[in-house]
Amino acid sequence: MDIATLDQQLRIPLIASPMFLVSGPELVLSCCQNNIVGSFPSVNRRTTEEFEEWLVEIKVGLKTYNEGSSKTAAPYAVNLVVHRTNPRWKADLAVCVKHEVPIIITSLGAATEVVEAVHSYGGLVFHDVTTPYHARKAANAGVDGIIAVCSGAGGHSGATNPFALVGEIRAFFDKSIILGGALSSGKDIAAALQMGADYAYMGTRFINVQESMAPRAYQDMIVEADSSQIIYTPSVTGVPANFLRPSLVAAGYDLTALGAPGKVNYGEKLKPPKEGTKTWVDTWSAGHGCGVIDDIPTVTQLVDRMEEEFKTSLEETIQKAKKYTN
Ligand SMILES: Cc1cc2nc3c(=O)[nH]c(=O)nc-3n(C[C@H](O)[C@H](O)[C@H](O)COP(=O)(O)O)c2cc1C
Structure with missing residues (x-):
């Protein structure tokens, strides 16, 4: 390859x-x-x-x-x-x-x-x-x-x-x-x-x-969330990572106790406080892109759509650029 x-x-x-x-x-x-x-x-x-x-x-x-x-x-x-x-x-x-x-x-x-x-x-x-x-x-x-x-x-x-x-x-x-x-x-x-x-x-x-x-409830949470629902913290895994806020709340985390990235010392890695909950299994990670994701298509449907958007976007960029190339 x-x-x-x-x-x-x-x-x-x-x-x-x-x-x-x-x-x-x-x-x-x-x-x-x-x-x-x-x-x-x-x-x-x-x-x-x-x-x-x-x-x-x-x-x-x-x-x-x-x-x-x-x-x-x-x-x-x-x-x-x-x-x-x-x-x-x-x-x-x-x-x-x-x-x-x-x-x-x-x-x-x-x-x-x-x-x-x-x-x-x-x-x-x-x-x-x-x-x-x-x-x-x-x-x-x-x-x-x-x-x-x-x-x-x-x-x-x-x-x-x-x-x-x-x-x-x-x-x-x-x-x-x-x-x-x-x-x-x-x-x-x-x-x-x-x-x-x-x-x-x-x-x-x-x-x-x-x-x-991913379980359906996780996918539904992504559909519901916008980017302001994403919490960036090192406290869940020990390294800064993005998590869906409702999943941290459901796992029992006190959001005010979570460390913020950017410090020399990240602070303590905290176990999910609620009995029986596990990091990654119950604390669901997602990026800021969740704000524009509102469906659960098949991969075929998604890639067909993205190919179309990709081509249209390139064409639009060429048209916009023409204004500046004279
Ligand atoms: C739930 C979840 C699990 C991930 N696990 C891994 C992993 O095991 N190894 C890895 O290299 N990256 C992992 N990543 C990071 C992704 O590979 C990738 O860098 C990231 O999702 C890109 O950003 P996006 O989610 O905004 O598209 C994970 C991301 C998510 C959301």
Whole structure:
């Protein structure tokens, strides 16, 4: 897999990003069959063996699809959390190498080891960052793409404005930049390209599709919420992340006790106070994009719509630009 081949297999430049407890084979297969990149975190299965079962399911699903279709599905990606807190990452990487996973998305450590292993079979490595410092480290490790996770993103969000972070990364990195953080429509994908990115990265939008593993009450909360309902705090997981306010209240959190990001010391990581509630399972993460998400379509319906919006938006931009090119 090289970037040129990836581009040939995409309808629109979009990666449905990996989400803990949300992305599984059904979502990945549906994304790839609709010619956008589908992905999932290896830790969505409890063991490396179970993770490998999902990989096989996805590979077989794509092979069957490609044999019976006039078009080739887009490649899939696996997210590896490369950090000492994930003792499985080396074993999971070995399984990815064995199955020649086309794209590996790394978060936290941009280990040169991962890049070497994945390049050995011709795969691509995209690394996600929230700061220029970590982007430089990833560039030095030889990654093929840097994912700029900007402010307003679901999960462990960055806090930097996307214009600033994309511009800073582009100044020293001439390979692919993937932009994430509150992107929800085809118009947003067009805007990402205009800003200097090569691909859009969407998480929250794909919580609300029929093929996601998110419970219906979580999806309904996203439909109901606007961006002011998103709380950015390090107190839930120990790292700044965005959560839906009603889910924190339901888990018993005192919102006034939550730490605010930006301090040198984030403050205490608090367990969900209500008996029987668990972080991520009951505290639901979403980005600022929830404000414009008001449905739960199938992936096919969503990608058809986004392709249309993407093309219309590019055309509108060309028309607007004409006013200034005389
Ligand atoms: C519920 C949820 C779980 C997530 N889990 C992961 C994860 O396991 N690994 C990862 O790299 N990113 C994870 N993310 C972050 C996304 O991959 C992506 O960076 C983010 O969703 C993009 O912003 P958006 O949600 O505004 O589109 C998660 C995001 C959400 C909303």
